[in-house]
Amino acid sequence: MKKHWHKLDPTLLERMKSEVQSVFSNLHFYPAKDRVFIRGSFPVIHEGKILDRYSIEIELPRNYPESLPIVREVGGRIPQTADRHINPTGEACLFLPDERWKVCHPGSSLLDFLNGPVRNFFVGQSLVELGQPWPFGEWSHASVGIIEYYAELLGTKDLATILRYLDYLSKPKIKGHWKCPCGSGRRLRNCHFEELKDLRTKVRQDDAQRSRQRLISLTKTLETVGGGE
Ligand SMILES: [Zn+2]
Ligand SMILES: [Zn+2]
Structure with missing residues (x-):
């Protein structure tokens, strides 16, 4: 052992x-x-x-x-x-x-x-x-905190876009001819390829995977409840 x-x-x-x-x-x-x-x-x-x-x-x-x-x-x-x-x-x-x-x-x-x-x-x-707020601009707990974190990191509050980024951050490799997760419709190599490569050196694959799963199950819960907002 x-x-x-x-x-x-x-x-x-x-x-x-x-x-x-x-x-x-x-x-x-x-x-x-x-x-x-x-x-x-x-x-x-x-x-x-x-x-x-x-x-x-x-x-x-x-x-x-x-x-x-x-x-x-x-x-x-x-x-x-x-x-x-x-x-x-x-x-x-x-x-x-x-x-x-x-x-x-x-x-x-x-x-x-x-x-x-x-x-x-x-x-x-x-x-x-003592009745004061969190001092360090803390993220909310659990799934909401994940959304807040990526909203700031990626500069978008759109959940679908955040999920596309998390998908690419979860993958072992990304290819330049793939569609850019930002939603521009362009290929990655003509859009956010460099930004994404940089993000991939920061956010670990396993962390991105876990967050992606949590957001997907959050989305499913919301759909079941009928909110969908
Ligand atoms: Zn927490
Ligand atoms: Zn892009």
């Missing part, structure tokens, strides 16, 4: 641990069989001051960093609802995986992850508790 990353290179885990604990001394590492858990008190730091603390658990899955870390608030403080960006499984929804190229670029460290999306998530939670 293939060894897991933290057993393949034990020094990697040690380096990660000392880097994280130099900033977050209350986070402790618990290597398990095929994954690593990190548990403890996470301080929400703003301009050098600790504003708040959350009890958290972070799971580094067996194929980390290919798979993103899973973050859970374990103190029972955040209601497990969509408007608080908690998935039904209790996992924190830090950002849409499709935008990981921007939020959590390849090669960034676990410390970057904690200082970036994890910190922002808990700053947001503390502000929402």
Whole structure:
């Protein structure tokens, strides 16, 4: 059986641990069989001051960093609802995986992850508790968030166009003679070929596929309900 990353290179885990604990001394590492858990008190730091603390658990899955870390608030403080960006499984929804190229670029460290999306998530939670809106222009949760994200990325709110783009982003290859997803009727090579190639270096195929499936099932639900808007 293939060894897991933290057993393949034990020094990697040690380096990660000392880097994280130099900033977050209350986070402790618990290597398990095929994954690593990190548990403890996470301080929400703003301009050098600790504003708040959350009890958290972070799971580094067996194929980390290919798979993103899973973050859970374990103190029972955040209601497990969509408007608080908690998935039904209790996992924190830090950002849409499709935008990981921007939020959590390849090669960034676990410390970057904690200082970036994890910190922002808990700053947001503390502000929402105080009755304030999400501070970072957050996308809505679930399918609506996917539409909002691609509407901004592609510059269109048209669901059919977004779905055509997601189809091309999901494919292993795209060809210049295909129809451009923008709806101009022109061939890709005479239209948005370069833009699409650039997008494909950012949005991962598996993320695009997942989002496409979610939007397709959303469309079907709307048709069943009879809304269709
Ligand atoms: Zn969410
Ligand atoms: Zn086009």
